[in-house]
Amino acid sequence: MKTEPAYTRSRRIDTAFGTGRPIVSFEFFPPKTQESAAQLYETIGELHSLRPSYVSVTYGAGGSTRRHTIDVVQKIQSALDTRAMAHLTCVGHTRDELATILDELWAGGIRNILALRGDPPADPSLLPNGMGELATAAELVQFVSSRHEFCVAVAGYPEVHPKCPSFDQDLDNLKSKVDQGASFIITQLFFDNADFYRFRDAARRRGIKVPIIAGIMPILNVAQIKKFVSMCGAKIPAALLERIESLHSDPQSVLAIGVDHALTQCRELIKQTADGLHFYTLNRSKATMLICLELEDTFAALGE
Ligand SMILES: Cc1cc2nc3c(=O)[nH]c(=O)nc-3n(C[C@H](O)[C@H](O)[C@H](O)COP(=O)(O)OP(=O)(O)OC[C@H]3O[C@@H](n4cnc5c(N)ncnc54)[C@H](O)[C@@H]3O)c2cc1C
Incomplete structure (x- = not known):
């Protein structure tokens, strides 16, 4: 088997684990217009100063943003000295299509794939x-690994996938994704760390040993966060919801509460030895930047 050169090997996210410091990553989605593209690259440039362990770019299920995902992830990989990960969903794709996408990503120097099923459209x-x-997604993990030696991540659901009938069944599915070769797990967003600890403990008891990265979405806007949680099945604690709803006409206060809540979550997660923090940035830098700058003291206390 051909040995991978050191410069591409170091792009694998699994080379970032095991340093004693939780890894920190930022998720972006591909822009739809030239204006939003300009904003995305500005955001990426700003957040890059925080030296993330990696950045990831989402994929439109069914392939609607396929070209954009490939272009953005490769642009990030080549322009910035950082690890990049492409999300990939299998719903609606043939094996040949998936193979073509994976070959292109591999040839472009991408070494990390978040393997997802994706949500099918209503029809x-x-x-x-x-x-x-x-x-x-378990079948996709196997397919991705058989195509090239990617570092593969998968999704986990602290509050259970909205379509899954039980916590146990969801964990069985997670275990099968790891057994197929996933190197780490990124969770769905959550606002109550107790949900994450329960999920992590159950995963460990089930024999899932790979790192589990906590998904953090700073609240930026009341209507937007309510839409996200209704889609992904996460819950906003009642007291937090009441506070942001009472201030919905004051965006700066909502942002401040969102940052404060996410910062408290992150500090506690680091104390409780979370393997990493994955920020759903929504292509905006301000909240993630404020949180990560505040976390520097917490990281310093780990002996960095
Ligand atoms: C970190 C993260 C990033 C994401 N990025 C994207 C993105 O870029 N693009 C996008 O479109 N979506 C994205 N999603 C959403 C994701 O595509 C959806 O949540 C989707 O519904 C499930 O994908 P999955 O990979 O978890 O699927 P799977 O792991 O295949 O599971 C989906 C559900 O089916 C159940 N299941 C699976 N196999 C079986 C089986 N054999 N029998 C019974 N039940 C089974 C599982 O328990 C689970 O409830 C992301 C989610 C997360 C957490």
Whole structure:
């Protein structure tokens, strides 16, 4: 087997684990317009100064943003000295299509894939290939690993995937994704750390040993966060919801409360030895920047 050169090997996210410091990552979505592209690259440039362990770029299920994801992730990889990860969903794709995407990413120097099933549209017959040839993320993990030696991550759900009938069944699915070769897990966003600890403890008892990165979404806007939680099945604690709702016409106060809540979550997660923090930035830098700057003291206390 060909040995991977050191410069591309170091782009693998699994080379960042095990330093004693939790890894920190930022997620972006591909821009739809030239204006939003300019804003995205400005945001990435600002957040890059925080030296993230890696950055990731989302993928539109069914392939709607396929070209954009590939272009953005490769641009980040080549322009910035950082590890980059492409999200990839299998719903609606044939094996051949997935293989073409993976070959292109590999040839472009990308070494990390977040393997996801994705959500089918309400009417899957609208997708050219219907539901596609792979049914689950576990099958995609296996497919990705068989194509190239990618470092593969998968999604985990502290509050259970909204379509899954039970916590146990969701953990079985997570275990099978890890057994197929996933190197680490990134969780869905959550606002109550107790949900994360319960999930992590249960995963460890189930024999899932890979790092589990906590998904953090700083609240920026009341209507927007309510829409996200309704889609992904996370809950906002009642007291927090009441506070932001009472201030919904004062965006600066909502942002301040969102930053404060996320910062408290992150400090506690670091104390409780979370393997990492993954920020859903929504292509905005301010909240993530404020939180990460405040966390520097907490990281310093770890002996950095
Ligand atoms: C960190 C993160 C990033 C994400 N990025 C994106 C993105 O870029 N683009 C996007 O479109 N979506 C993204 N999503 C959302 C994700 O695509 C959806 O949550 C999707 O519904 C499930 O994807 P999955 O990879 O978790 O699927 P899977 O792991 O396949 O599981 C989905 C559900 O099906 C159940 N299940 C799986 N296999 C079986 C089985 N054999 N029998 C019974 N039940 C089973 C699971 O328990 C789970 O409830 C992201 C989610 C997270 C947490």
